[in-house]
Amino acid sequence: MAAQETPSAPAKTPAQTAKPYGTAAAAAEKAKKATKAPAKAEEDKPSPEEALKAVEKLETKTKAVNANNIARVANSQLTANNENLLPLMSLKTGKPIEKFPATSKDIEKLSVTTVDAILNALEADRAGAEPIKKEKLRLQIGLKPNPA
Structure with missing residues (x-):
């Protein structure tokens, strides 16, 4: 008498056994972290004081950006190099x-350190040699570039 065969699950294909990679792996990792997030979200929540400071910082920056845009427009209308500039914030x-x-x-008279400090205060790119930095300034x- 022949031995009876028991039905078994079919073998899995390599695609079914492969571990996720690339975008799929990132999505899987994100989903795994999302299930842990609710408990951690409470820990990361800023205090009311921190939130108020963040809002005040954003408000300061927004006001400075607006004032600087107005100054740039006014500065762009100057026709002589001895006319007074509106200072930026x-x-x-x-x-x-x-x-x-x-x-x-007066821009040409500034030291490279001063130019760097001004560009830094404006959160502008400071890369390059001194003439490039002065041109960026x-x-x-709001001035036109120096002609070549």
């Missing part, structure tokens, strides 16, 4: 930037 403090040049011809102020 620091995006970090909301106050006028220290050592801001009074006129466009001219553009941040």
